Amino acid sequence: MNQDFQTVASDLPAAAVGKDPATGSGVRRFISYPATLLVTGIALMIAAAAAASVIGHWIPQGKYDPATLVVAMIAVAIFIALYYVLVHWVERAPFRDLAVGGAGRELARGILLGAGLFTLVVAIAAAIGVYTIGPVNPWQTIWPMLAMAIFSGVSEEILFRGIIFRYVERMAGSWIALLISAAIFGGAHLANPNASPIAAIAIAIEAGLLLGAVYMLTRRLWAAIGLHAAWNFTQGWIFGVPVSGAKESGIIEGQLDGATLLTGGVFGLEASIIAMVVATAAGVIVLTLAIRRGRLVAPSWRRRSSAAPVFT
Template identity: 50%
Template sequence: MTELPNTTLPLWLRIMRFPVARIILLGGVVFLLMGFNNGFMLKFKDAPVLSIAITAAMASVTLAIYAGFARFIERRPVSELSFSGASREWLMGALIGAGLYTACVLVLIALGMYRIEGLNPWTFVIPAVAMALSSGIFEELIFRGVLFRSVEELFGSWISLGVSALVFGLVHLANPAGTLVGAIYISIEAGVLLAAAYMLTRRLWLSIGFHMAWNFTQSAIFSGIVSGSTPAPGLIRSNIKGPAVLTGGSFGLESSVIAFLFCTVTGVILLIMAVRRGKIVPRA
């Protein structure tokens, strides 16, 4: 598609291409679709395979809408979702996400605060698939694909990092057991890490892989509470006892200083790599 100068485009198209309008329009549509999908997951929580199928379909539609907006409204290549190298980046993100959460649990085990009491049938991991798919696709499209990229276009990478991380943390206050401490921790440990993953690659697959694997490992494998949401049993039957500052309490391990340290250090490493590779967009 041939790119036309912005001044020759119709007024309505110029408005829709403006970053703030993109956040409202595209971000709003993706957020609405995520809400619909969350409703379906709740409705069909006792039919996990159906829930996975619905989530996959809704995610596919949302990805198509995002790509269509980029292609026909912004009139640019959708490089952040290109398939070339996607599987490698997704797998790398998934390994980092699963590895970091497992490392946090191993620390709790070493401290005597996480005790394994047995195993549930493997089918207990199935319900978490839809949740991981939903958070990985919808949330990364909203917070990194739309919000981060749009704010960065106006104010540069560093301000966008702060804004997107703050908003990402604050929305978790809406979860059933959401806490201010948990929201602050997520803003720093996850908001920075996930934004840094996008900044480093300028694509979404690394952050999608991390987000999906962290949530899946947390819920499906270790039966952990995901960001203050309703707890559900996973593969490992466990008993967690200890101070909330280490275990995360009712919010889950994201509100633990252990996860905070592991994830924040990882995020800083990714940021340093992004800076060294010249991936930082200066303030306009």
């Protein structure tokens, strides 16, 4: 199998630092700088989003049409292909983030964690009386929800963890990368329906920390993708509550009634104190594991000085 699509556990820490941009020709050195790769990666993801939007308009889709899943999978393929171009052809590095070796296991663990965490959030909300089950909808509502979950899980993890976190970490270290990627991730949700600064802060803290920590621990995207997709699918289709402010029909119509602090208001449970506590606690646990396993990268200026360790 092509080595780009394999992964070796012992290679993962060194891979986070990347190649030394001081080597090679002037053009190659410029391209190899993390800041250049960051800008290039964001540009490629904008191109991927534009291409996905065009394809979405080309393919007719009904309200609960399986074609929505087809469009999502095509869009996902575009994002992965352009990420491969970035890593393999521009960065000239092995494609470890989405290597197939061990992918199924990591993806499954992420799915179980994401579904389990949101189920716990709903269980707490139901126990205190702010969540109740409403009418049942046709099972065909699964198609747009599945499409949304898969597309958001893959595209957003490639952008926020695979590109923003990874290249900022290469420059400024894990802690600053975690802070910046989480803040941008939360801020991006201000564009969602019914969003508010409080909701964006909640997303940054609970999801930005957790997803960033999962990436730091595994040094690959599969577990983070599984977690992200399962979290969205579980809240939207299984429990029928708004997904980051967007309300679509799930298999049931979940009803939220109570103080905004407990329900998240029109944005949904993600903006509630319940989700913040549950997901942030999980993020702290995963981050602690990453620290104990030596997965944190030191800032570039520390790596260049004396014999500072790559991982602290």
